[in-house]
Amino acid sequence: xxxxDELQEALDDYTVSCxxxxxxRKMQKxxxxxxxxxxxxxxxxxxxxxxxxxxxSTGAGHVGVPDVVVTTDSExxxxxxxxxxxxxxxxxxxxxxxxGSQEDIxxxxxxSYVIWPDA
Amino acid sequence: MSELxxxxxxxxxxxxxxxxxxxxxxxxxxxxxxxxSAGLAFAAINFLGxxxxxxxxxxxxxxxxxLIGGLIALVVAGVFSxxxxxxxxxxxxxxxxxxxxxxxxxxxxxxxxxxxxxxVIAADAFLIGAAIQHVLxxxxxxxxxxxxxxLAIATAxxxxxxxxxxxxxSAVTYTVLAGTVVLSIVAIAxxxxxxxxxxxxxxxxxxxxFQAIAFALFLFAAFEWVTTTAExxxxxxxxxxxxxxxxxxxxxxxxxxxxALDHLVPKDVAHGSAYPQLLLGAAALGRxxxxxxxxxxVLTAINTFNGGFLVxxxxxxxxxxxxxxxxxxxxLNIRAVPWLAVVVLAVTSAVVGAVIFATxxxxxxxxxxxxxxxxxxxIASAALLKLRRTHTKPRSFRLRAAPxxxxxxxxxxxxxxxxxxxxxxxxxTQFSAAPALVVICLGLVATAYVLIVVPRLRRAAAARRVAxxxxxxxxxxxxxxPTA
Numbered sequence: 260x261x262x263x264d265e266l267q268e269a270l271d272d273y274t275v276s277c278x279x280x281x282x283x284r285k286m287q288k289x290x291x292x293x294x295x296x297x298x299x300x301x302x303x304x305x306x307x308x309x310x311x312x313x314x315x316s317t318g319a320g321h322v323g324v325p326d327v328v329v330t331t332d333s334e335x336x337x338x339x340x341x342x343x344x345x346x347x348x349x350x351x352x353x354x355x356x357x358x359g360s361q362e363d364i365x366x367x368x369x370x371s372y373v374i375w376p377d378a
Numbered sequence: 379m380s381e382l383x384x385x386x387x388x389x390x391x392x393x394x395x396x397x398x399x400x401x402x403x404x405x406x407x408x409x410x411x412x413x414x415s416a417g418l419a420f421a422a423i424n425f426l427g428x429x430x431x432x433x434x435x436x437x438x439x440x441x442x443x444x445l446i447g448g449l450i451a452l453v454v455a456g457v458f459s460x461x462x463x464x465x466x467x468x469x470x471x472x473x474x475x476x477x478x479x480x481x482x483x484x485x486x487x488x489x490x491x492x493x494x495x496x497x498v499i500a501a502d503a504f505l506i507g508a509a510i511q512h513v514l515x516x517x518x519x520x521x522x523x524x525x526x527x528x529l530a531i532a533t534a535x536x537x538x539x540x541x542x543x544x545x546x547x548s549a550v551t552y553t554v555l556a557g558t559v560v561l562s563i564v565a566i567a568x569x570x571x572x573x574x575x576x577x578x579x580x581x582x583x584x585x586x587x588f589q590a591i592a593f594a595l596f597l598f599a600a601f602e603w604v605t606t607t608a609e610x611x612x613x614x615x616x617x618x619x620x621x622x623x624x625x626x627x628x629x630x631x632x633x634x635x636x637x638a639l640d641h642l643v644p645k646d647v648a649h650g651s652a653y654p655q656l657l658l659g660a661a662a663l664g665r666x667x668x669x670x671x672x673x674x675x676v677l678t679a680i681n682t683f684n685g686g687f688l689v690x691x692x693x694x695x696x697x698x699x700x701x702x703x704x705x706x707x708x709x710l711n712i713r714a715v716p717w718l719a720v721v722v723l724a725v726t727s728a729v730v731g732a733v734i735f736a737t738x739x740x741x742x743x744x745x746x747x748x749x750x751x752x753x754x755x756x757i758a759s760a761a762l763l764k765l766r767r768t769h770t771k772p773r774s775f776r777l778r779a780a781p782x783x784x785x786x787x788x789x790x791x792x793x794x795x796x797x798x799x800x801x802x803x804x805x806x807t808q809f810s811a812a813p814a815l816v817v818i819c820l821g822l823v824a825t826a827y828v829l830i831v832v833p834r835l836r837r838a839a840a841a842r843r844v845a846x847x848x849x850x851x852x853x854x855x856x857x858x859x860p861t862a
Contacts, residue, residue, distance in 0.1 A: 269856065286714050293403070324403045341856035347699035351469045352476075358402060358609050361468050362541065365692060369714045372699065377846050 260300055261333035263319070269340035270305070274314045276342065276374050283373045287312025290366055295325040298333040327359030327367065342375035405612040410544040411620030415604035416627045417551035417681035419597070421498055422505040423744060424628075425655040425675075427597045428636050429648050430744050430803045434590035436582045437575030440636040443587070446579075447594025448629035450794075451601065453787050454755050455621040456777040457762050458602045462617050463773040464765070466608035469696070471758070477769065478761035482828055485702060487757055488693070489824040490817075494750045495690040496723065498600070500730035501743045502682045503528050506675055507731075508652040513672045525731045532683035533724040536691065539713035542684045550680050557674040558631045558655075565638035565662035573640070585797070586806060592798040595755075596748035597632050598625050602758075606689060614774045638662070652740055687723060694719035701839040702832050741803035745813035748798035753817070756791035759784040 261269075277283060287309075294307040306322045308315045331339075331354060338344035347368050349355045357364050371378060406414070431447075432440040461474045471491065476484035507524035511517075542550075580587035601624050604617060611617050635658070639648055642661040648654040659671030695716035698707035711717040734740050762777065762784045777783060799814030 265859075272855070282712075286710065286712055290714075324401065326403050328402070337856060343856050345699065347696055350467075351472065351696060351700060353465050353467060353469070353473050356467070360404065360610050361606065361688070361692060364468065364609065365695070366714055368696075368699065369710055372708060373710065377843060 261337040263303060265337050266333060269337045270317045273340035274317060277314050277370060280374055283370060284312045286373065287366065292326040292363060293323045295321050295328045296336065297328065297330040298336060299330055300332040303333065327357060327363045329355065329357050331355040339371065342371065342378050345378045346371055406544060406607055406610045406616060407612050408616050408619045410548050411604055411607065411611060411616050412623045413548035413551040414607055415601045415620045415624035416555065417547060418603045418685045419599060419601035419624065419628055420554060420678060421502050421682045422675050422678045423498060423501045424597050426740060426744050427593055428632055428639065429654050430593040430741060431590050432636060432640065432645060433649055433803060434582065434586045434593060434806045436578040438573045438640045439576055439579040440640065441633050442577060442579045443590035443594040444597065444629060444632050444636055446591050447597060448625055450595055451598040451625040452622065453783050454602060455625060457759050457784055457787065458605055459618040459621050459775045460773055460777045461758065461762055462605045462608050463614050463775040464771045466614055468606040468609060470605045470608060474761045475757060478764040486824045486828045489827065490821050491754055492690055492693055493820050494747055495686045496726050496730060497743055497747055498682060499686045500727040500734065501740065502679055503727060504731045504734045504740065505652055506679050509656055509672055509675050512653055512656060513668055522732065522735050526728060528679060529724050529728050532687055533720060536687045536720045537711060537715055537717055539715050541688060547681065550677050554674050554677045555627055555631045557670065559634050561659060561662055561667060561670055562634035562638035565642050565658055568642065568662060570641040582806065589797045589801045592748050592752060592794040595794055596744065596751055598628055599747060599751040601625060601628065603689060618775050687720060690723050691716050691719040701836045704835065742812055745798050745801055745803050746816045749795045749813050749817045752791045752795035752798060756788050756795060759787040759791060
């Protein structure tokens with residue numbers, strides 16, 4: 260079970276990795292979404308605000324009306340945001356649950372794939 | 379940079395009941411879910427499917443086979459509704475089968491299942507190409523040019539990441555259904571051939587009647603794909619309602635079309651044509667009716683190509699990300715589209731379309747599709763029975779009398795798969811193992827691939843990761859936890 264500090268650190272790193280990757284920014288330039296995250300084991304929640312492919316803010320709690328809701332355990336979130344985990348197999352096994360359009364689900368996985376293709 | 383507020387203590391409710399704890403900004407309601415389900419099922423190949431039903435059913439009894447097929451489709455709707463309520467995800471079919479029978483079998487089944495997407499795209503491209511060529515009175519060879527043009531347009535739109543909005547998709551589906559129904563009613567109102575033996579479904583023999591039902595079930599094929607949009611649904615019950623309403627719409631459209639066809643177009647004429655809907659249009663309203671049905675046919679392609687390309691290419695992408703397909707299939711273009719998956723899908727469809735064009739075996743495709751779909755329904759029903767015993771996962775929908783309906787369904791669908799697999803749609807008095815052989819070949823290729831190639835791909839991927847870590851190229855990034 261990951262602590263909030265660990266999640267926070269992972270989110271900070273993820274934000275930098277996403278926002279400094281030029282190919283990803285170009286790929287996601289038409290992607291503006293509010294993402295809600297739910298840790299199934301700790302009940303912690305947080306929000307990510309993405310505008311034109313740039314992560315504008317990440318914060319605890321749920322803010323705004325989401326386009327996508329991602330639910331999994333806190334350890335998986337940490338590993339995913341650090342790029343140590345390929346989220347697709349866990350999603351296909353139902354261990355990561357996502358609510359949102361297929362296109363958005365694809366985009367979230369694409370972020371991990373573009374930044375960390377060998378994860 | 380991120381700005382983090384203190385952690386929230388908001389406790390989230392698991393998604394079990396009839397509502398989701400989160401409301402999405404954009405979500406799918408019953409109207410769109412029904413349109414998605416009906417639109418995926420009602421393709422141009424359905425007109426040939428109706429002709430195939432009529433071929434095996436004596437006299438004007440095709441409507442009865444379609445009614446029975448529709449009732450069976452409602453059982454399928456119940457099975458998929460319960461499975462979907464347990465795992466509402468785009469990866470649903472694979473997840474149900476995997477949890478019931480293991481990951482390897484699930485992979486084999488879904489790889490085989492996905493070939494139906496290629497078959498339907500290829501068949502629709504061929505049928506629409508043939509219809510356009512017929513209406514424009516062009517040389518037959520130009521039909522293949524139209525096939526290539528249609529596939530090229532679909533590929534280009536997909537590569538540019540252009541997908542249809544739900545509202546447009548709904549409008550297209552309801553227009554197709556309404557267009558078919560209205561023209562059929564106009565046709566029925568005209569003087570034509572009298573209705574003969576409307577209840578003699580088994581008049582050509584019990585097997586022939588059973589085969590008619592097998593082909594009737596094919597008319598509903600792919601309606602269950604709406605479960606891939608479960609993650610967008612406003613509530614879990616939206617998908618359930620879509621699954622139950624869509625077969626009724628398809629049933630109604632197919633029934634009136636079948637009655638109209640029997641009324642105005644001689645069976646042997648409809649049977650020998652790749653565009654029976656145009657023949658009906660011409661018989662009902664002359665040139666206007668022909669162009670009307672051409673419009674309906676072309677509209678079906680929008681749903682088939684949009685849904686088919688999207689489902690299949692994303693499946694290929696996910697499989698490649700999981701190391702079940704070579705990694706290049708996961709490559710994305712600048713619009714986040716798995717371009718190689720889309721291109722390979724289009725090329726494969728063009729090749730299959732060319733084979734259909736060269737051999738004229740479009741009815742074989744209907745039989746193969748019917749056998750594959752019935753097989754998938756059998757597997758899904760068996761999976762539900764198994765999961766009832768092994769999983770206590772909460773679900774918002776439970777199929778009533780599941781041991782009878784899903785148990786009986788497993789046997790019935792397996793029987794229907796065999797009935798269509800050993801049918802000769804070109805001559806209903808003959809047996810043909812050709813459809814079964816095609817299905818078996820597809821299954822064997824998928825099995826060999828999963829048993830031989832997939833383990834190698836996974837080993838290679840694991841070795842690549844180890845090497846990357848050893849060379850320092852790819853290290854674990856997450857900091858180690860300080861030990862106590």
